[in-house]
Amino acid sequence: xxxxxxxxxxxxxxxxxxxxxxxxxxxxxxxxxxxxxxxxxxxxxxxxxxxxxxxxxxxxxxxxxxxxxxxxxxxxxxxxxxxxxxxxxxxxxxxxxxxxxxxxxxxxxxxxxxxxxxxxxxxxxxxxxxxxxxxxxxxxxxxxxxxxxxxxxxxxxxxxxxxxxxxxxxxxxxxxxxxxxxxxxxxxxxxxxxxxxxxxxxxxxxxx
Numbered sequence: 001x002x003x004x005x006x007x008x009x010x011x012x013x014x015x016x017x018x019x020x021x022x023x024x025x026x027x028x029x030x031x032x033x034x035x036x037x038x039x040x041x042x043x044x045x046x047x048x049x050x051x052x053x054x055x056x057x058x059x060x061x062x063x064x065x066x067x068x069x070x071x072x073x074x075x076x077x078x079x080x081x082x083x084x085x086x087x088x089x090x091x092x093x094x095x096x097x098x099x100x101x102x103x104x105x106x107x108x109x110x111x112x113x114x115x116x117x118x119x120x121x122x123x124x125x126x127x128x129x130x131x132x133x134x135x136x137x138x139x140x141x142x143x144x145x146x147x148x149x150x151x152x153x154x155x156x157x158x159x160x161x162x163x164x165x166x167x168x169x170x171x172x173x174x175x176x177x178x179x180x181x182x183x184x185x186x187x188x189x190x191x192x193x194x195x196x197x198x199x200x201x202x203x204x205x206x207x208x
Contacts, residue, residue, distance in 0.1 A: 035059055036095050038103055039066055039132040039164055041086040042111035043119025046177040046185060047194055048089040051110040057098025062090045063170040063177075066132055067162065075171055081124040088132070090167050100138060104145040107131070109202045113149055116158035121192040132164035139163075153201065 042048045045063035052061045065078050068085030078085045091103060111129040112119055118127040131146075133139040142161045150157040178185040189195060 034094055034096060035092050036100075038091045038093065038100060038134075038138070039088050039167055040091065040103075040107050041067065041088045041128060041130040041132070042107065043087065043122050043127045043129065043194070044188075044192070045087040045089050045170065045174065047189060048110065049176065050178045051106060052089060052091045052103070055093075055098060055103065055106050057096075057102075058091055058093045060092040062092075063174045064088055064090055065168045065170060066165060067130060071166070072168055075174065078126050081126050084125070085168075086126055086128050086130055087170075088130075088167070090169075101141050101145060104131070104142060108145070108149045110198065111159065112197055112201060113157045113159045114153060114155045114201075120194045120197055128160065129158070130160040130162055132162055134164045 040048060040052075049061045049063055052058050064087075065073050065083075065085040066088045068078070068083040070077060070083040070085065073083050073085055077083050078087065093103065113129060115129070118124050119129060131142045133142050139161065146157055146159065146161060149159075
């Protein structure tokens, strides 16, 4: 499905922003002092939100943009492919319950790591897969994890590992899209071929 089609679907439901996300609210118990954040890109941020929301120890996921040059970009600007940004998800998690390495395991089985031209039906650098590291330790863990993914797939992994820069929160209608608009979300995900490709790559370990 094209970016313009996705934008059209999202716009149709912009008036429904008052719907609360019970999945996010249910995970707010962890005190802020015990939280950490990680940023990942893997094509459609709606789909990455769903994948990480189901990882034990994840407190919150926020769809946004990172990796580009333009400050405070809009969805329309990012989806044009001219800002350098990728669609990303910022994952807030409790390190006492889930490690960064475990988050990476969840990340790999939810991306097409051998595709360097986008993800599934969404093409272009704005839909690239990437890991944005915030420390030397995260870089070390990410590089080790990438080597493991390459060994499992038996192919070259084209996912980028890059130093984290500014994260920009996406428009509110993108947040928790899969819970606010389940029918439209499932229609998009299936027609984009995401679940089918992930199963072909990784088996039934990813979120279908």
